Amino acid sequence: MMSRINDNLKADIKAFFGASGSGKTYSMLKSVPPGKRALAFDPAGSVTSTDKSFKGVTSWREFMALSKQRGNIRIAYQAPGKANFEKWCKWVFALADARQECYLIVDELSGVTSPAKAPEHWNNIINLGRKFGLKIRAGAQRPPEIDKTLIGNHNGIWIGHMARTGDAEYLAKETDIHVQEILKLRSSPYHDCIMFERRGVYKAHIAKRPVT
Numbered sequence: 335m336m337s338r339i340n341d342n343l344k345a346d347i348k349a350f351f352g353a354s355g356s357g358k359t360y361s362m363l364k365s366v367p368p369g370k371r372a373l374a375f376d377p378a379g380s381v382t383s384t385d386k387s388f389k390g391v392t393s394w395r396e397f398m399a400l401s402k403q404r405g406n407i408r409i410a411y412q413a414p415g416k417a418n419f420e421k422w423c424k425w426v427f428a429l430a431d432a433r434q435e436c437y438l439i440v441d442e443l444s445g446v447t448s449p450a451k452a453p454e455h456w457n458n459i460i461n462l463g464r465k466f467g468l469k470i471r472a473g474a475q476r477p478p479e480i481d482k483t484l485i486g487n488h489n490g491i492w493i494g495h496m497a498r499t500g501d502a503e504y505l506a507k508e509t510d511i512h513v514q515e516i517l518k519l520r521s522s523p524y525h526d527c528i529m530f531e532r533r534g535v536y537k538a539h540i541a542k543r544p545v546t
């Protein structure tokens with residue numbers, strides 16, 4: 335019998351790192367196939383302003399009611415802070431079901447996690463979500479500020495323009511990509527990036543002309 339859990343599903347966890355304006359939110363949303371079920375934690379309202387297929391709600395009751403529906407809904411919860419993030423994580427994990435895969439989008443992790451281990455429910459999403467059909471897309475401006483659980487479990491990183499050399503060095507250490515290659519990524523209007531898959535496997539996208 336089909337159940338809520340399917341051990342055969344593959345992990346799909348992607349992290350997006352770049353300075354403000356580098357293109358994290360844009361690229362994160364591009365990586366979610368159109369028409370698929372998706373639930374977002376969107377403290378700044380960037381998800382709904384970047385991708386019009388998402389309905390943004392500020393009321394928790396409304397988010398619960400809408401996200402309980404089955405099928406390919408796309409809903410963003412627009413509220414800041416750690417307490418709201420943990421509430422969101424607990425709820426979307428409880429809803430997760432291997433029979434209906436769902437993309438979870440966390441637009442800005444730095445305000446809601448810390449460099450220590452991930453908070454309980456976010457940790458469950460990262461470590462157990464695969465079997466429940468969850469696919470994760472999470473972004474942060476500064477990689478050293480966010481939880482090590484995500485850093486340890488991703489299977490892909492999008493790297494955009496870094497504002498600080500120290501942050502580029504952090505990612506260079508994490509990926510074995512040469513720091514100079516990360517430091518040369520440009521922000522708007524080029525939105526250069528590196529798509530890192532695993533050690534030794536990555537691709538740089540350097541724009542020939544401005545893209546915005």
Ligand SMILES: Nc1ncnc2c1ncn2[C@@H]1O[C@H](COP(=O)(O)OP(=O)(O)OP(=O)(O)O)[C@@H](O)[C@H]1O
Nearest residue numbers: 352353354355356357358359360361475525545546
């Ligand atoms: N590859 C791209 N092609 C075209 N436009 C892009 C691209 N990447 C980003 N943009 C545009 O550049 C602007 C900034 O991108 P985005 O909002 O994704 O930045 P961000 O990294 O999420 O910034 P912040 O950390 O401030 O949220 C947006 O208007 C977005 O539509």
Ligand SMILES: [Mg+2]
Nearest residue numbers: 358359380441
């Ligand atoms: Mg953004």
